[in-house]
Amino acid sequence: MILAIPSPLAVALGIATAAAYGFAAAAGARLSRKATQWxxxxxxxxHAAVLGHGLVGSEPKFGFAPALSVTAWLVLTVYAVESRMYPQLKVRRALAWLGAAAVLLAILFPGTPLHVSASPxxxxxxxxxxxxxxxxxxxxxxxxxxxxxEKQIRLATEPQGGVPLLTLERLTFRFVMAGFVLLSATLLAGLLFSETLYGASVRGWKWDHKTVFSVLAWLSFAVLLIGRVRFGWRGRTARRVLYAGAALLLLAYVGSRFVLEVVLARGAT
Incomplete structure (x- = not known):
């Protein structure tokens, strides 16, 4: 199996980033909230420096692991903004471990160069x-x-000052709606501009695994939003549909690229 070899600078930045995330996660319980945030x-x-180096280098590369790394960074970005408004959110350690794992995975599987015939x-x-x-x-x-x-409430162990459930629920659906808009734009661009984007000879969607899973994910999120508005879905029902849609979306690009890059050892974008 042939894998792209990251530059020494990329490896050094990645290791430093994973170490910083690991320190924030491991020492978070012993440090003050402010120190952990720093x-x-x-x-x-x-992490931003790692992503910038990978995307604007002499030979930009992308793949399933860099996609996961960008996703983890975006989730952490959302948390950084949101924690200013809701300091009661207690998910720093989990997100720090997630960031460390994503960066290390991107070092091992740095992706493949973008196709030369692809559009800018x-x-x-x-x-x-x-x-x-x-x-x-x-x-x-x-x-x-x-x-x-909900589990803490049932066990009567909920700490004081936590974010109210209704607030968490509203935030969840706001993120779903925003993600749905971007996913819709992504699918529409792929449908209308496939020739321009990929240099393909066939217009419209190419019905491969990536497209099929993306459309299935889009339908899942559409059902979730309709169920929320029309039937007031909440609780376990809404979360199960959300998890199903997220799993399908993960399989769409990350899953198909994992099979191409690791299982089949191919580099087509």
């Missing part, structure tokens, strides 16, 4: 898709927080 902020900045607009198209990944990832994190809070 440590996580440093890791976030290093392809990175923007990919950015829209990955941005939707990040927003749905944030929605999944909030859904998990709701599940954890």
């Amino acid at each position: 440590a996580l902020g440093l890791a976030w900045l290093l 607009w392809l990175p923007l198209h990919l950015a829209l898709g990955i941005a939707s990944y990040g927003l749905f990832g944030a929605a999944v994190v909030h859904a998990w927080l709701i599940t954890r809070a």
Whole structure:
């Protein structure tokens, strides 16, 4: 199996980033909230440097692991903004471990160069898709927080000052709606501008695994939003549909690229 070899600078930045995330996660329980935020902020900045180096280098590469790395960074970005408004959110350690794992995975599997016949607009198209990944990832994190809070309530162990369940629920659906808009734009661009984006000879969608799973994910999120508005879906029902849609979306690009890059050892974008 032939894998792209990351540059020494990329490896050094990645290791430093993973170490910073690991420190924020491991020492978070012993540090003050402010100190933990500073440590996580440093890791976030290093992570941004890693992503920038990978996307604007002499030979930009992309693949399933970089997609996961960008998604993790976007989720952390959402948390950084949201924690200013809701300091009661207690998910720093989990997100720090997620960031460390995503960065290390991207070092091992740095992706493959973008196709030479692809349009200069392809990175923007990919950015829209990955941005939707990040927003749905944030929605999944909030859904998990709701599940954890409900469990704490049942066990009578809910700490004082937590974010109210209704607030978490509203935030979850706001992220779902925003992600749905971006996913819709990504699919529409792929349908209307496939020749321009990919240099393809066939217009419209190419019905491969990526497209099929993306459309199935879009339908799942559409059903979730309709169920929310029309039938007032909430609780376990809404979370199960959200998790199903997120899993399908993960399989769409990350799953298909994993099979191509690792299982089949191919590099087609």
